[in-house]
Amino acid sequence: MSDSEEDSKERHLKLVVLGEQNVGKTNLVKKYCHDEFSRIYVPTIGADFYVKRISLARNKNIIVRITDVSGSECTGHMLGTYLFKANIVILLYDLTNKESFDSLTAWLTKIDQILRYSDDENRHVSIVIVGNKCDLEHKKMIRPDEAKHFAHENKLYSYVMSAKTGENVNFSFADMVARYLNLRLNSLDMDKQNPILEAEIIPYTPPTVQYRRKFSSKKAKDQNMKKTALKSRGSSLSQTCAIQ
Numbered sequence: 001m002s003d004s005e006e007d008s009k010e011r012h013l014k015l016v017v018l019g020e021q022n023v024g025k026t027n028l029v030k031k032y033c034h035d036e037f038s039r040i041y042v043p044t045i046g047a048d049f050y051v052k053r054i055s056l057a058r059n060k061n062i063i064v065r066i067t068d069v070s071g072s073e074c075t076g077h078m079l080g081t082y083l084f085k086a087n088i089v090i091l092l093y094d095l096t097n098k099e100s101f102d103s104l105t106a107w108l109t110k111i112d113q114i115l116r117y118s119d120d121e122n123r124h125v126s127i128v129i130v131g132n133k134c135d136l137e138h139k140k141m142i143r144p145d146e147a148k149h150f151a152h153e154n155k156l157y158s159y160v161m162s163a164k165t166g167e168n169v170n171f172s173f174a175d176m177v178a179r180y181l182n183l184r185l186n187s188l189d190m191d192k193q194n195p196i197l198e199a200e201i202i203p204y205t206p207p208t209v210q211y212r213r214k215f216s217s218k219k220a221k222d223q224n225m226k227k228t229a230l231k232s233r234g235s236s237l238s239q240t241c242a243i244q
């Protein structure tokens, strides 16, 4: 097959996303495939399936199929079915939840057992760990060196992302796919994978207490002056003055 024929050939990759409930699996996959994010938590039942077509390294077309598996499946019997013919397994944890990070060992053991006894044992499966919710900087419970150490010990690649802001999402997916296929990302690929981040604009509410004090003392002064003037004319403003 010539180089151009090889280039135009579509490659198919199956990615499976695993991890505890609530770590952001569904939102991460939706962000990557449809650029969507939801604040409302809707638990995944069983698994959902997504497809994304990408082009990397001089227009090599890749069809990425992603299986978003429910967090409760670690103890379920279907995990083997979902992992069947997987190329890349993404083990997701929540950077603000230590338990989700600690659970990675149990997930790795389970995946290992399944892959060891699967029919196509010669197939290469790449496992990566991903720390999600990196936008919650002030709530982070896992230090970068802890994640790095865990990844190194288990010979895994490690990434951090935010399904909410999209930070690092496209680039990390492209990087793991490129590594799996032994492709080298060029500068054009890098630019393509780094979208402009959207910042959330929170309306500014100015502090009111200080202003009110200044205002009320001036208002009180004005009203006192008014009251004195009206009293001298035989009228009463007791109601309005009592508010101060």
Ligand SMILES: Nc1nc2c(ncn2[C@@H]2O[C@H](COP(=O)(O)OP(=O)(O)O)[C@@H](O)[C@H]2O)c(=O)[nH]1
Pocket: 020, 021, 022, 023, 024, 025, 026, 027, 028, 038, 039, 040, 041, 042, 043, 044, 071, 132, 133, 134, 135, 136, 161, 162, 163, 164, 165
């Ligand atoms: N701040 C923040 N919240 C996130 C992020 N990803 C997911 N979430 C929230 O975490 C909750 C669980 O997300 P979901 O994708 O349903 O988790 P899953 O159970 O692993 O599929 C939802 O309320 C999401 O809005 C993220 O990157 N940043």
Ligand SMILES: [Mg+2]
Pocket: 025, 026, 027, 042, 043, 044, 069, 070, 071
């Ligand atoms: Mg889910």
